[in-house]
Amino acid sequence: MSDPVFECRSASVTLSLSGGARPIISDINLDIQQAEFLSIVGPSGTGKTTLLRMLGGLLHPTSGEVRVNGAILTGPPEGVVIVFQDYANALLQWRTVAANVAFGIERKLPAKECTDRVNAALDLVGLSRRAEDYPWQLSGGMQQRVQIARALALRPAVMLMDEPFAALDAMTKAGLQDELLRLRDQTRTSFVFITHDIEEAVYLGDRVAVLKGSPGRIEDIVKIELPSLRDQISTRQMPEFLAYRYGLHKAIGHG
Amino acid sequence: MSQRLPKFPFLGRLLMQLPSPLGVLPLIAVLIVWQILQKGNSPYFPPPSAWWSGIVQSAATGKLLPACLASLQTILVGMVLATAAGVMLGVLIGLSRRTARALGPLLEFCRAMPPPAIVPLAILFLGYDERMKLTIVVISAMWPILLNTASAIQRIHPILLDVATSFHLSFYERIRFVAIPSVMPSILLGVRIALPLTIVLTLLVEILTSIEGVGALMITAQRNFQSGQLYGLLVLVGLFGFFLNTVFSMIQAIILRRWPPRSIPA
Numbered sequence: 034m035s036d037p038v039f040e041c042r043s044a045s046v047t048l049s050l051s052g053g054a055r056p057i058i059s060d061i062n063l064d065i066q067q068a069e070f071l072s073i074v075g076p077s078g079t080g081k082t083t084l085l086r087m088l089g090g091l092l093h094p095t096s097g098e099v100r101v102n103g104a105i106l107t108g109p110p111e112g113v114v115i116v117f118q119d120y121a122n123a124l125l126q127w128r129t130v131a132a133n134v135a136f137g138i139e140r141k142l143p144a145k146e147c148t149d150r151v152n153a154a155l156d157l158v159g160l161s162r163r164a165e166d167y168p169w170q171l172s173g174g175m176q177q178r179v180q181i182a183r184a185l186a187l188r189p190a191v192m193l194m195d196e197p198f199a200a201l202d203a204m205t206k207a208g209l210q211d212e213l214l215r216l217r218d219q220t221r222t223s224f225v226f227i228t229h230d231i232e233e234a235v236y237l238g239d240r241v242a243v244l245k246g247s248p249g250r251i252e253d254i255v256k257i258e259l260p261s262l263r264d265q266i267s268t269r270q271m272p273e274f275l276a277y278r279y280g281l282h283k284a285i286g287h288g
Numbered sequence: 289m290s291q292r293l294p295k296f297p298f299l300g301r302l303l304m305q306l307p308s309p310l311g312v313l314p315l316i317a318v319l320i321v322w323q324i325l326q327k328g329n330s331p332y333f334p335p336p337s338a339w340w341s342g343i344v345q346s347a348a349t350g351k352l353l354p355a356c357l358a359s360l361q362t363i364l365v366g367m368v369l370a371t372a373a374g375v376m377l378g379v380l381i382g383l384s385r386r387t388a389r390a391l392g393p394l395l396e397f398c399r400a401m402p403p404p405a406i407v408p409l410a411i412l413f414l415g416y417d418e419r420m421k422l423t424i425v426v427i428s429a430m431w432p433i434l435l436n437t438a439s440a441i442q443r444i445h446p447i448l449l450d451v452a453t454s455f456h457l458s459f460y461e462r463i464r465f466v467a468i469p470s471v472m473p474s475i476l477l478g479v480r481i482a483l484p485l486t487i488v489l490t491l492l493v494e495i496l497t498s499i500e501g502v503g504a505l506m507i508t509a510q511r512n513f514q515s516g517q518l519y520g521l522l523v524l525v526g527l528f529g530f531f532l533n534t535v536f537s538m539i540q541a542i543i544l545r546r547w548p549p550r551s552i553p554a
Contacts, residue, residue: 091450109454122445127469127546136465137455169548 036103038190038223039065039088044097045248046083056248057083061097063242063251065191068221070214072234075244076285081227084244085195088225089115102190112190116197120176124168130179131155131164137187154182157216174205178212185216191223198233207265210237214263231285235277236263243284253284305537307530334516342509342517343524351505356524359501362418362490363532366425370486371479373426374433378475379463381434382441395434403428403489407496416499425489429482436478440471473547476540483536487529502528 041063047056058080065071075081086092087099090109101110114137117123124133134151142150155161158178168176177197184192198206214237217224228234234241238257245252259273268274319336326335334342346352381388381395406424414420444467452466468475494503502521509517 086450089454091453109456111456115450115454117447117450119445119447122447123451125448125466125469126548127472140457140461167546167548 037064038067038102039063039225040100041088041094042098042100044087044094044099046080046087046092047095048083058087058244059248059250061087061251063254065223065225067190067223068217070217070224070226070237070239072238072241073225073227073244074229074231074234074241074281074285075249077229078247079244080247080249081229081244082195084249085115085193085225085227088191089113089193091115112187114184114187114189114192116177116180116184116192116194118196118199120173120180120197120200121168123180124176124183126168129165129167130160130171130182133168133179134182134186137183150186150188151182154186157185157219158182158212172205174201174209177201177209181209181213181216185220185222188220189222191225194224194226196228197226199228199230206233211263211265213237231278231281232269235259235274235281236265236268241277241281243281245285255281255284302538302541305534305541307534331513331515334519336519338516339520339523342514343520345514346505346509346517346520355500355502355505356528358418359490359494359503360528362421362425362501363486366422366429366486366490367479367483369422369426370430370482371433371475374430374478374482375437375468375475377430378434378437378478379441379467382438382471383463383467388438398427399431404492404496407493411497416497418499420497421490421493421499421501424493425486428489429485432481432485433475433478436474436481437471440474441467444470473544476543480533480536480540483532484529487525487532491525 041061044061045056045059047054049055061084063071073081073084083092087094090106090113093107099106101113104110125136128136131151134154135147138147138150151164152161155164158181160175160178160182163171163175168179171179181197198209201209210233213224213226216222224237226234226237235257240254240256242254243252244250255277257277259268259271259277322333323335323337326333343352377391377395381391403424406427410420410424414423448466448470449462452462457465490501491503491506493499494501495507498504498507502525506518506521506525509515509521
């Protein structure tokens with residue numbers, strides 16, 4: 034196996050809140066390979082978002098370490114980008130869709146290359162025709178795709194996603210799930226995908242990590258051995274799929 | 289690529305900034321009644337015709353136009369400087385709790401000071417000139433802009449700041465590309481509140497100090513018992529304020545057409 038893109042070695046985060054120091058996540062050990070899709074599931078309050086913010090360099094581990102391509106993480110790492118659940122607040126509402134997608138690269142790349150990348154990213158998420166619209170003129174699913182395009186324009190090695198589809202309806206969600214898998218195959222990007230939806234975690238993931246407890250720990254990591262070409266109808270009906278779903282519900286403590 | 293920004297609603301929004309012609313009717317009716325009922329030339333309530341002749345007289349001496357230009361200059365330059373100062377201080381105070389705490393008492397003290405009370409001090413330091421006029425206007429008119437900006441900056445959603453951090457923006461880039469644009473509706477609201485203040489303060493300083501301007505003409509007219517001219521100047525000032533406010537509303541509508549309509553404070 035090649036070197037992992039991301040490594041966490043017994044990383045913990047303790048936040049000092051008004052009620053004193055509170056450990057949020059503890060002793061996290063994770064490896065993420067290139068082009069791997071890692072889902073992280075867990076009930077609310079187990080520090081899923083904290084874990085993701087730590088991987089994104091927005092929070093420093095209180096102990097342990099996080100490495101990206103072998104280098105210890107000290108701030109938001111190059112090549113790692115976060116897609117937030119709250120797309121309305123994560124987008125710059127006063128910029129057009131195209132200008133939003135350019136936001137991460139416009140200060141680093143020459144204008145020509147920037148335009149090319151923006152067009153390519155908008156193509157990938159199917160929003161080329163809405164490039165000159167403003168985010169507030171789009172539906173929720175489209176706004177989330179703008180955020181995904183903005184992340185893709187950076188050509189990231191790792192995309193961290195914090196319950197990106199939680200606020201969307203089931204049909205939009207299914208469409209975007211398949212889009213993500215397609216993007217992973219096309220761009221060889223690694224994904225860390227946080228969700229509280231176990232079916233979504235199994236459907237998308239190569240592996241599913243279960244976060245549990247308070248402070249949150251990685252309870253289990255399940256390798257999902259389903260055919261890599263997934264289908265919303267047939268995959269979800271496979272006995273293996275249902276078995277994973279059952280096992281993960283058990284692991285989390287539902288019934 | 290298709291331009292999907294709705295053209296018509298935007299034009300509609302722009303036209304909505306214009307006052308309704310119907311709203312001027314009561315005013316015209318009052319003026320006509322006044323003109324009809326007023327017999328002779330009262331020193332207290334001169335008829336509108338006397339206002340007009342007073343203005344014409346003032347224009348004939350060649351004093352009216354330079355006075356108008358002087359006042360307009362103070363108002364516009366004052367507005368620009370007050371906006372720059374208000375936004376800069378507002379951003380600093382909004383971004384850093386420490387700055388807010390350090391500057392808070394001083395700012396509260398300055399804000400509580402009535403502008404006319406600063407006039408004698410300003411004269412002492414700066415003398416009777418345009419700079420003094422501007423200083424007072426700027427110091428007094430920047431507050432609504434400063435306070436609106438600071439509170440809007442504090443209300444920026446933390447996710448947006450996380451986005452800026454995660455995209456490696458420098459401190460300056462955060463202010464320029466994220467903070468200021470996201471509070472633009474509030475800045476413009478502050479400017480809109482400050483605009484009439486600027487007009488009031490410009491006239492006030494001119495009346496108090498007789499530095500060239502419409503305010504100085506007014507106090508001269510009053511001292512010479514030219515009440516017709518005084519009323520005429522008053523109407524002129526009113527029209528002035530009305531005109532500036534309408535122009536600013538249109539500028540505001542043009543700038544804010546890129547922002548979500550619901551984010552625009554009324």
